[in-house]
C-alpha cells in the first residue's frame with residue numbers, strides 16, 4: 001500500500017513535469033496541470049516525511065481519500081488493512097488518522113489514558129449544529145455533568161419499569177404487524193418494521209409521546225423523524241466534505257437543508273418542553289412523568305440557570321441519536337444470522353419457550369407478562385446470540401477520538417497532538433488473533449461456559465465502547481432487544497426470501513443493512 005502510494009505520487013509529479021515543458025500546453029491546460037503537479041509534489045513530500053522521517057509512527061496504509069474510493073465497503077476495506085497492520089495511518093495534508101484493532105491500544109485510549117482522547121474541537125465543530133452541547137459532542141465538565149445525571153436516571157426503578165412496559169406494549173404491536181404479513185402470505189422487510197417499532201419505543205421513553213410510526217399515523221412525529229434522519233446523514237457527510245463550513249456560511253446545498261431540518265426538530269422539541277413544563281406546574285402526581293424528558297425537567301428545577309430549555313433539547317436529541325437505530329440495526333443482523341443458521345434459530349426459540357413456560361395457545365398479552373427479569377435471566381443462549389451478533393455486526397462499526405497531546409500507544413507507535421485515533425469494532429470482530437481461527441463464524445457458543453454467559457474483555461468486544469464513556473444504554477438496549485426477539489421467536493419462524501444472497505451494509509455512522517431484510521414469517525407451531 002505504501003509503495004502504491006509512493007508510485008502514485010511520483011506518477012503525478014512526472015505527468016506534471018512532462019506537460020510543463022510545453023508553454024502552449026501550460027496556457028491551455030495550466031489550470032489543470034499545475035494543481036496536479038503541486039498535488040503530486042505535496043503527496044511526495046508528505047509520504048517522505050511521514051514514512052521515512054517519522055520512524056516511530058504507525059505505518060502509512062494510504063491517503064484518507066482511499067476511504068472515499070472504498071466507501072461502499074468501507075468497513076471491509078478497513079478490515080483488510082487491519083489484517084496487514086493492526087495499527088495504521090491514513091494521511092491528508094490537513095489531518096492524520098490512526099486506526100487500530102489492538103485491544104491493548106483500545107484499553108489505553110478508552111481507559112488508561114482516557115483524559116488524552118476525547119471528541120475534541122474537530123468533532124464538536126461538526127456535531128454542534130445538530131447535537132449542541134449534548135453528551136455525544138462534548139468532553140470535560142459538560143460531559144461529566146450529563147453523564148452523572150443520565151447514569152443516575154438510567155439506574156432508577158421508575159425508568160426501568162416504564163421502559164419495560166413500553167417495550168412490552170410495542171412488542172405486542174409488532175406481533176400484530178407480522179401476523180398481518182403472515183395472513184396475507186406477504187414477504188416483509190423486517191428491518192423497516194423493527195426500526196419503526198424501536199423508534200416508537202424511544203419516542204415514548206424519551207418524550208412520553210406515542211408516535212405510532214408502526215401504523216404510520218402521526219404526521220407531525222413523522223416529520224420530526226425524517227428531519228432527524230436527514231440531518232444525521234448530512235452531519236456524517238461533513239466528515240468528507242472539505243467545504244462544509246463555506247456552504248454553511250453561504251447557506252447553500254446540503255447545509256441549507258440541514259438548517260431547515262434543525263428548525264423542524266427544534267420547533268417540535270421546544271414545544272414539547274413548554275407543554276411539559278406547563279403540565280408539571282399544574283399536576284402534582286408523578287403519573288405521566290416517567291419519560292426521560294420529564295425526569296430531566298424535574299432535575300432542571302433544582303438548577304434552572306444551567307439546565308435551560310436549550311440544554312434539555314440537546315440532551316434529548318442525543319438520546320434519540322443513541323437509542324433510535326442501534327437496537328433495531330442489531331436485531332436486524334440478529335434475525336439475518338438466525339435465518340442463515342436455522343438450527344440456532346430453533347435453539348433460541350426452544351430456550352424462549354422453556355424460560356417463559358409458554359404453550360402454543362398463549363395470547364400475546366399473556367406472553368409479554370411472562371417476559372420477566374427472571375425469565376430473561378434464564379435466556380443465556382439468547383444473550384450469547386445477541387452478543388455474537390454485535391461482535392460481528394457492531395452497531396457503531398468505527399469510533400473516533402481526537403488526541404489532545406503527543407502520546408505513545410502500548411504497541412510503541414507515536415500519536416501526535418491533533419491526530420484522529422479510531423478503534424474499529426467491525427474489523428476487531430474479524431481478527432483471528434483476537435477471536436481464533438473461527439473469528440468470522442457466527443457461533444454463540446463461544447460466549448458460553450457450562451451453558452452460562454461468560455463476558456469477554458470490553459477492550460476486545462468493543463461494541464458498547466468501554467471505560468468511563470461506555471454506552472449508558474447497554475442494559476436498556478439488551479432488555480429491549482430481548483423482549484422483541486423473545487416475542488417474535490415465540491410466535492414466528494423466519495426464512496429469507498433469497499437464501500443465497502448475502503446481506504451487506506450501507507456505510508454510515510451506524511451499521512444499517514443495505515436494502516433491508518426481506519423475509520417470510522410463518523406461525524410457529526411446535
Ligand code: HEM
Nearest residue numbers: 135322323326327330395396463464465469471472473477
Ligand atoms: C445495541 C445497542 C447499542 C449499542 C451497540 C451502543 C453502542 C454505543 C457506543 C459504541 C457508544 C460510544 C459512542 C461514542 O463514542 O460517542 C455509545 C454511547 C452511548 N450510548 Fe449506546 N449503544 C446502544 C444503545 C443505546 C441506547 C438504547 C441508549 C439510550 C437510550 C444508549 C445511550 C448511550 C449514551 C447516552 C452514550 C454516550 C455515553 C458517553 O459519551 O458518556 N445507547 N453507545
